[in-house]
Amino acid sequence: MDETVAEFIKRTILKIPMNELITILKAWDFLSENQLQTINFRQRKESVVQHLVWLCEEKQASVNDAALLDIIYTQFHQHQKIWDVFQMSKEPGEDVDLFDMKQFKNSFKKILQRALKNVTVSFRETEENAVWIRIAWGTQYTKPNQYKPTYVVYYSQTPYAFTSSRLRRNAPLLGQALTVASKHHQIVKMDLRSRYLDSLKAIVFKQYNQIFESHNSTTPLQERNLGLDVNMDSRIIHENIVEKERVQQITQETFGDYPQPQLEFAQYKLETKFKSDLNGSILAEREEPLRCLIKFSSPHLLEALKSLAPAGIADAPLSPLLTCIPNKRMNYFKIRDK
Amino acid sequence: MEQANPLHPDGESKGGVLAHLERLETQMSKSRKQSEEPQSVQAQEGALGTKIHKLRHLRDELRAAVQHRQASVKASTANVEPNLAVEMNEQEVLEEKLENVKAVLQAYRFTGLSGKLTSRGVCVCINTAFEGNLLDSYFVDLVIQKPLRIHHHSVPVFIPLEEIAAKYLQTNIQHFLFSLCEYLNAYSGRKYQADRLQSDFAALLTGPLQRNPLCNLLSFTYKLDPGSQSFPFCARLLYKDLTATLPTDVTVTYQGVEALSTSWEEQRASHETLFCMKPLHQVFASFARKGEKLDMSLVS
Numbered sequence: 001m002d003e004t005v006a007e008f009i010k011r012t013i014l015k016i017p018m019n020e021l022i023t024i025l026k027a028w029d030f031l032s033e034n035q036l037q038t039i040n041f042r043q044r045k046e047s048v049v050q051h052l053v054w055l056c057e058e059k060q061a062s063v064n065d066a067a068l069l070d071i072i073y074t075q076f077h078q079h080q081k082i083w084d085v086f087q088m089s090k091e092p093g094e095d096v097d098l099f100d101m102k103q104f105k106n107s108f109k110k111i112l113q114r115a116l117k118n119v120t121v122s123f124r125e126t127e128e129n130a131v132w133i134r135i136a137w138g139t140q141y142t143k144p145n146q147y148k149p150t151y152v153v154y155y156s157q158t159p160y161a162f163t164s165s166r167l168r169r170n171a172p173l174l175g176q177a178l179t180v181a182s183k184h185h186q187i188v189k190m191d192l193r194s195r196y197l198d199s200l201k202a203i204v205f206k207q208y209n210q211i212f213e214s215h216n217s218t219t220p221l222q223e224r225n226l227g228l229d230v231n232m233d234s235r236i237i238h239e240n241i242v243e244k245e246r247v248q249q250i251t252q253e254t255f256g257d258y259p260q261p262q263l264e265f266a267q268y269k270l271e272t273k274f275k276s277d278l279n280g281s282i283l284a285e286r287e288e289p290l291r292c293l294i295k296f297s298s299p300h301l302l303e304a305l306k307s308l309a310p311a312g313i314a315d316a317p318l319s320p321l322l323t324c325i326p327n328k329r330m331n332y333f334k335i336r337d338k
Numbered sequence: 339m340e341q342a343n344p345l346h347p348d349g350e351s352k353g354g355v356l357a358h359l360e361r362l363e364t365q366m367s368k369s370r371k372q373s374e375e376p377q378s379v380q381a382q383e384g385a386l387g388t389k390i391h392k393l394r395h396l397r398d399e400l401r402a403a404v405q406h407r408q409a410s411v412k413a414s415t416a417n418v419e420p421n422l423a424v425e426m427n428e429q430e431v432l433e434e435k436l437e438n439v440k441a442v443l444q445a446y447r448f449t450g451l452s453g454k455l456t457s458r459g460v461c462v463c464i465n466t467a468f469e470g471n472l473l474d475s476y477f478v479d480l481v482i483q484k485p486l487r488i489h490h491h492s493v494p495v496f497i498p499l500e501e502i503a504a505k506y507l508q509t510n511i512q513h514f515l516f517s518l519c520e521y522l523n524a525y526s527g528r529k530y531q532a533d534r535l536q537s538d539f540a541a542l543l544t545g546p547l548q549r550n551p552l553c554n555l556l557s558f559t560y561k562l563d564p565g566s567q568s569f570p571f572c573a574r575l576l577y578k579d580l581t582a583t584l585p586t587d588v589t590v591t592y593q594g595v596e597a598l599s600t601s602w603e604e605q606r607a608s609h610e611t612l613f614c615m616k617p618l619h620q621v622f623a624s625f626a627r628k629g630e631k632l633d634m635s636l637v638s
Contacts, residue, residue, distance in 0.1 A: 095578070096554065096578050096579075096580060097496075097552070097554075098550075098554060098555045098576055098578070099550040099551070099552075099555065100548075100550070100555055100557070101548065101550065102548070129496075129550075129551040155495070155551075156550055156551055157496040157550055157551045157552050158495045158496055158551075160495075205495045206490065206491070206495075207492070207495075209490040210490075210492060212461050212463070212477035212479060212492065213454050213456050213461045213479075214452075214454050214461065214463050214477070215440070215443040215444050215446070215447075215452070215454050216444050216447060216463075
């Protein structure tokens with residue numbers, strides 16, 4: 001086994017937390033049950049890693065086997081990457097999409113290999129009709145760098161792909177490979193970015209609201225919880241209960257009763273003229289637009305926005321710039337004067 | 339009247355005489371009473387008699403009054419009771435009707451297309467089925483406004499919902515719904531066939547079934563007789579019509595090196611036709627039955 005491959009496997013296994021190690025190794029399915037049983041996982045991590053690398057050498061692991069392990073690690077730790085969303089399109093009147101996974105993989109690999117000569121491309125299919133692609137980039141003259149790979153998650157028979165890590169040099173090539181292999185014509189980057197792949201998928205596929213009214217539902221629609229303590233003394237009356245109810249209703253109409261998809265930020269790039277009520281303000285009455293960047297951050301942005309009006313921090317209804325995020329499938333906005 | 343005894347001496351008759359006088363007195367008073375009683379008795383009798391008359395009269399009056407009342411009450415209840423009974427029945431009937439309607443609304447899903455009104459419009463439910471088996475359901479929540487729009491839905495992303503909506507939603511909502519039903523039912527049917535092949539006939543497959551999300555390209559290798567040494571057939575089914583559950587193109591190839599004998603070639607060709615004409619799992623069911631027949635013939 002190549003020194004570089006051994007080093008690569010070692011570094012990958014070192015990244016894996018001890019409590020996940022056995023699960024990930026089993027998912028990798030490269031070392032057999034018997035081999036795994038020979039390892040004492042209670043030792044210090046370094047010893048365990050050494051033993052594992054030795055077993056891999058015995059079995060002559062290739063760079064592709066190591067790449068597969070890297071994919072599995074990344075699948076377990078999706079949140080460590082920031083994912084971009086790409087949307088592809090076809091010409092109208094195209095034939096029905098008869099997606100063939102084998103053809104796709106071959107085509108994708110060929111396009112990259114023809115362009116770069118040195119590139120490691122690995123695939124792992126998942127159950128939700130998605131394929132994870134790992135690309136380690138090299139050039140005509142240098143070997144692929146296994147430590148800065150790009151991941152692509154492509155949902156077959158849809159126009160959407162999610163990619164990790166910002167590419168500069170190889171972005172057009174990756175776009176071309178994806179488009180041609182999946183029999184599309186164009187690819188465009190959406191203004192949507194997040195660490196949470198599941199939430200991005202829910203937003204892009206418009207699957208975040210799965211609450212439907214039907215005559216067959218066994219659970220009745222839940223009574224709207226006003227957020228007021230039901231056990232409160234009935235002698236206590238809220239002075240502004242009408243207002244509270246109005247806010248609750250508007251919030252429910254805007255955000256629905258379903259759990260919001262998880263995003264960490266929304267960014268607004270303003271290129272608008274400054275508007276002010278005060279006359280003679282320094283910033284007002286300028287011909288040039290004011291350039292300004294506003295970023296909202298939160299561990300769970302949409303839930304935070306949903307709770308603004310009920311908490312009394314903002315007026316209801318909220319600005320449509322904030323509430324349109326899942327519907328428009330954007331969290332990066334450029335706002336100009338019309 | 340008792341006669342006083344004259345033979346008694348005066349002294350004795352004093353006692354006797356006074357006593358005698360006393361006796362006479364008491365006798366007299368008794369007789370007076372007796373003579374009075376029939377009078378009072380008569381009077382009393384007369385009084386009682388009249389009282390009896392009065393009471394009888396009163397009794398008759400009261401009896402008559404009671405009867406009159408009863409008659410009138412009966413007459414009035416005869417009018418009232420039917421109304422009360424009707425009210426009770428109406429309520430029961432309404433409740434029964436309500437339960438009936440609710441059950442009918444729930445049963446509507448068996449028609450494949452049902453819906454429920456919402457505050458903004460209607461939530462349509464498409465229940466798919468294939469060969470009498472009820473399969474997955476999909477929802478489309480519509481907002482009734484100008485223009486009509488889809489609020490949210492559970493249709494899989496690879497079904498061309500936007501295309502169908504762009505064509506029909508604004509102009510002909512019936513066509514929109516029927517077209518969507520077609521696509522979803524066909525998809526469900528193809529998926530069902532692929533699932534059945536994988537689960538029920540794994541023994542006849544010599545490799546994993548290759549399929550895609552729409553289940554419109556299926557690729558697999560199979561052997562009629564799993565135990566035999568012959569090479570398997572390789573089948574590739576293309577479903578270019580997304581509203582159909584049968585393939586549009588079928589190719590069955592032989593993976594072996596040598597050329598096929600005529601019988602094998604005939605079989606290969608017949609399989610191609612079979613896959614075009616019958617659902618996938620039914621074709622394999624007939625393969626399995628043929629296999630059993632062969633076994634039976636070997637035994638005998």
